[in-house]
Amino acid sequence: MEILVCIKQVPDTAEVKIDPVTNTLIRQGVPSIVNPFDKNALEAALQLKDKHGGKVTVISMGPPQAKEALKECLAMGADKAILVSDRAFGGSDTLATSYTLAATIRKIGTYDLIFCGKQAIDGDTAQVGPEIAEHLGIAQITYVAKIEVNGDTVSVEREYEEGYGIIEGKLPLLISVVKSINEPRYPTIKGTMKANRAEIPVWTMADLDVDEQRLGLKGSPTQVRRIFTPPQRTEGVIIQKDTAWESVAVLIQKLSDAKII
Amino acid sequence: MNFELTKEQEDIRSMIRDFAEKSVAPTAAERDEKEYFPREIFDQMGELGILGLPYPEEYGGAGSDFLSYAMAVEEISRVCASTGIGLSVHVSLCSWPIFHYGTEEQKQKFLRPLAEGTKLGAFGLTEPNAGTDASAATTTAVKDGDHYILNGAKIFNTNGGEAEIEVIFASTDKAAGLKGMSAFIVEKGTPGLSFGKKEVKMGIRSSVQREVFMKDCRIPAANLLGKEGQGFKIAMTALDGGRIGVAAQSLGIAQGALEQAIKYSKERVQFGKPISSNQAIAFKIADMAAKVEGARLLVYRAAYHKSHHLPYSKEAAMAKLVASDAAMSVTTDAVQIFGGYGYTREYPVERMMRDAKITQIYEGTNEVQRMVISGAVLR
Numbered sequence: 001m002e003i004l005v006c007i008k009q010v011p012d013t014a015e016v017k018i019d020p021v022t023n024t025l026i027r028q029g030v031p032s033i034v035n036p037f038d039k040n041a042l043e044a045a046l047q048l049k050d051k052h053g054g055k056v057t058v059i060s061m062g063p064p065q066a067k068e069a070l071k072e073c074l075a076m077g078a079d080k081a082i083l084v085s086d087r088a089f090g091g092s093d094t095l096a097t098s099y100t101l102a103a104t105i106r107k108i109g110t111y112d113l114i115f116c117g118k119q120a121i122d123g124d125t126a127q128v129g130p131e132i133a134e135h136l137g138i139a140q141i142t143y144v145a146k147i148e149v150n151g152d153t154v155s156v157e158r159e160y161e162e163g164y165g166i167i168e169g170k171l172p173l174l175i176s177v178v179k180s181i182n183e184p185r186y187p188t189i190k191g192t193m194k195a196n197r198a199e200i201p202v203w204t205m206a207d208l209d210v211d212e213q214r215l216g217l218k219g220s221p222t223q224v225r226r227i228f229t230p231p232q233r234t235e236g237v238i239i240q241k242d243t244a245w246e247s248v249a250v251l252i253q254k255l256s257d258a259k260i261i
Numbered sequence: 262m263n264f265e266l267t268k269e270q271e272d273i274r275s276m277i278r279d280f281a282e283k284s285v286a287p288t289a290a291e292r293d294e295k296e297y298f299p300r301e302i303f304d305q306m307g308e309l310g311i312l313g314l315p316y317p318e319e320y321g322g323a324g325s326d327f328l329s330y331a332m333a334v335e336e337i338s339r340v341c342a343s344t345g346i347g348l349s350v351h352v353s354l355c356s357w358p359i360f361h362y363g364t365e366e367q368k369q370k371f372l373r374p375l376a377e378g379t380k381l382g383a384f385g386l387t388e389p390n391a392g393t394d395a396s397a398a399t400t401t402a403v404k405d406g407d408h409y410i411l412n413g414a415k416i417f418n419t420n421g422g423e424a425e426i427e428v429i430f431a432s433t434d435k436a437a438g439l440k441g442m443s444a445f446i447v448e449k450g451t452p453g454l455s456f457g458k459k460e461v462k463m464g465i466r467s468s469v470q471r472e473v474f475m476k477d478c479r480i481p482a483a484n485l486l487g488k489e490g491q492g493f494k495i496a497m498t499a500l501d502g503g504r505i506g507v508a509a510q511s512l513g514i515a516q517g518a519l520e521q522a523i524k525y526s527k528e529r530v531q532f533g534k535p536i537s538s539n540q541a542i543a544f545k546i547a548d549m550a551a552k553v554e555g556a557r558l559l560v561y562r563a564a565y566h567k568s569h570h571l572p573y574s575k576e577a578a579m580a581k582l583v584a585s586d587a588a589m590s591v592t593t594d595a596v597q598i599f600g601g602y603g604y605t606r607e608y609p610v611e612r613m614m615r616d617a618k619i620t621q622i623y624e625g626t627n628e629v630q631r632m633v634i635s636g637a638v639l640r
Contacts, residue, residue: 075276186284189310189323192276196269 001054001149003045004108005078005115006101006132007038009062009069010122018229034069037117039076039184040177045115046077047182048149055079057108061089061100067200074195075187082108086204091217094123098131100215103208105136113154114174118143126176133174140174141167145181266328273314273329277336280309286340292467293343293612296459298423299467300381302344303351307378311337312351315568316360320368321376327502331509331564338513339520342616343467345513349506350419351375355382355428358444358499362487371426371446383424384503385415385447385473386496393629395430395496396439400475402431407482409433409445411453411475417623421471422456425449429475430496433489442492446484453478464615503624504577505567508560511584511620515553518588518595518613522546525608526598542598549591556584575637582630585620592617 011030019026034042045056058073060066061084070081084104092100105111114136116129126142133140145164146157149171158165159178187195205215213219239254241247255261266274285302292299306312315330316322330352338345356375359367374380391397400413411431421427427447434441447454457472487495523546526537536542559580566573592614596603603610621627 071272075272186280186309187276188308189273189276189314189325189329190318191310192272193269193323193325196272 001048001052001113002111003048003054003056003113003115004105004111005038005042005045005056005058005073006129007042007058007060007069007073007117008035008120008122008128009033009060009066010035010120013121016122018227020229032065032068034072035117035120035122036184037119037121037177037179039117040179040181041115041117041175042073042076042078043182043184044144044147044175044177045113046185048113048147049077052149054112057082059084059101059104059108061085061092061097061104064202067202070200071195071198072187074198074200075191076185077187077191081198081200083200083202084204084208085202086215088205088212088215091220092215093220093222094125094127094131095221096215096217096219098128098135099219100208100210101128102132102135103210104203105132107203107208112152112171112173113149114138114172116174116176118176118178129174129176136174138172138174139169140176141169142176144175144177147175147181269325270329270332273325274332274336276309277311277333278339280305280311281336281340285337285344289341289343289467290606290609290612292341294466294606296461296466298347298469299344300423303347303381304378306337306348310378311348312378312381313356313376314352316356316372316376320360321373323376326564326568327505328561328564328568331505331560334506334509335513335516335560338510339517340513341467342510342514342613342620343465345510346465346468346507346619347381347420349503349510350384351382351424353503353506354384354499355420355424355426357502358428358486358495359446361498362444362491362495363446366483367446367486375426380425381420381423383418383420383427384499385418385421385427385429386500387415387417389414389416393626395442395493398430398432398442400429400431401435402433402443402445404433404482405479408479409482409485411445411447411478411480413475414457415473417460417470418456418473419468419470421469421473422449422459423469427454427473428486428495428499429473430492431475433492437490439493440490442496443489444486444492444495445480446486447475447478447480448484451478451480462619464612464617464619466615498574500624501574501577502567504581504630505560505563505573507620507624508556508563508577508580508584511581511588511617512553512556512560514613514617514620515549515556515584515588515591518592518610518617519546519549519553521608521610521613522549522595522598529599536598545594545598549594552587552591556580556587559583575634578625578630578633578637581620581624582627582634585617585627588617588620589614 012033056078057080058078059082119126143159144156145159152171155168239247310323313322315327318324359372402409429447433443455474460470529536563576563580595610
């Protein structure tokens with residue numbers, strides 16, 4: 001089975017702050033990570049490979065430093081990684097990004113399944129996966145929490161707010177996954193070392209069959225009017241000791257320490 | 262001179278830190294409280310390649326180096342010193358002598374499962390009356406055809422009873438003293454091999470130290486490691502490497518306590534400002550940070566020497582001496598900075614302080630380290 005996984009390198013939102021003046025992300029000094037949902041997507045792909053055999057190729061569109069994210073995927077066990085990177089792709093919204101990634105996938109040629117995380121934790125749009133499927137003219141199932149592949153039939157559990165839907169689809173198929181689908185594996189030491197030595201090919205605009213007008217800023221109809229930080233809610237504390245009695249004792253201690261009582 | 266880690270070493274470190282924080286740290290306090298040995302964490306480390314980190318792939322290892330290994334022990338110990346020492350004993354004291362002195366057959370049979378992490382290793386040298394003075398050991402091995410028959414007892418055996426493979430030291434020639442000591446590979450389950458009480462300890466409570474008994478314990482002669490009479494040398498060279506492990510463990514404990522103290526001192530407000538703005542606290546943290554960095558340089562240098570086949574006995578002793586003293590002093594200061602809270606089990610620094618003490622004692626007391634160092638510099 002040929003499986004593709006689309007991943008994005010994102011700033012670690014646990015560390016990220018927004019500049020209150022410009023309303024843009026302060027990326028300086030913020031570590032970059034593989035978008036967590038994309039790790040779930042990769043794990044789902046690796047599990048299918050473990051079970052049915054095949055090859056897992058990870059692709060990402062981004063600046064040259066996104067190679068780091070791809071290396072982490074190789075360390076986890078992906079067979080191949082491709083970075084799609086060109087100044088011409090800069091400023092892409094979801095439409096231009098999905099257009100570029102679809103062109104990348106067409107160039108790769110063969111695939112049975114394409115995995116994406118349900119959304120990226122920086123933009124939170126959840127649009128790129130579905131749009132890739134539309135560009136490629138293949139079926140898609142989003143928010144998947146469980147997958148089974150039987151021949152060319154894929155049956156999944158699709159997560160809704162209030163429950164699950166059981167859906168079946170035929171390969172080739174694009175699937176976007178939710179966090180609950182699995183627990184991403186750790187990279188192994190050997191995998192980490194191998195990934196370090198791996199050469200990651202970089203495909204540029206010239207490598208793809210694309211219409212330049214549909215790339216980057218030019219190909220992006222989305223305009224961001226305003227970004228703002230919602231007022232922060234202070235985090236609550238849950239006191240959960242073995243008994244209610246002990247919990248109350250801790251609560252009273254905390255309240256009295258804080259000079260509230 | 263180059264103080265930079267390679268990209269590979271950096272990546273291994275960050276991978277292990279991630280693992281340590283997500284899979285080792287969350288249970289550290291509870292395991293300490295309950296004296297619970299986490300075989301499942303060791304199994305997971307095995308799957309990830311951490312248990313065979315410095316050994317070649319042909320023996321089931323990950324094919325990295327001893328500096329990466331030292332950083333692995335450091336990162337694990339930064340969140341749990343108990344798991345750190347289990348790792349160190351497995352890699353340095355059990356796997357290494359087999360790697361260095363073992364025959365090809367012994368390496369395939371014993372090192373491979375150790376490096377792949379399907380089996381856990383231990384090291385039995387210390388006896389009730391033979392601690393620093395290994396020559397007082399009374400365990401014997403008598404050749405009987407193509408077997409050796411072992412009789413005696415070991416104590417403070419880290420990973421003992423949990424480990425499937427033990428490297429055990431016994432005398433094959435009493436009259437020859439230390440020159441009559443030999444090393445044997447003993448498998449768990451061998452008739453005559455049994456385990457006694459588990460020590461109840463001040464610190465590293467989630468690691469196990471047990472008594473080991475051998476009563477007419479017959480092991481194949483093929484399990485003799487090296488030659489007869491080579492045991493003391495094998496033990497001493499293994500301990501040289503083990504000291505790098507303990508030094509790295511000490512460094513990890515100190516680093517963990519330092520980070521806790523920095524975080525707490527910035528959050529804890531007294532007299533209307535964070536306590537870190539008091540010079541008394543800030544200077545203490547400065548001293549702690551300097552001690553940690555000093556120790557780190559010595560630990561990494563000793564590991565570098567071992568990786569590059571340079572002499573490392575003195576370097577390892579210095580690293581162990583300085584890093585363990587740093588761990589004790591930094592954890593004690595961390596508890597002081599936390600004040601009353603630091604003395605409670607609400608926060609991890611009291612555990613770190615209890616864990617730190619053993620690093621000044623085992624793998625050769627710090628007095629032994631001074632013997633090794635003075636012996637080398639006064640030569």
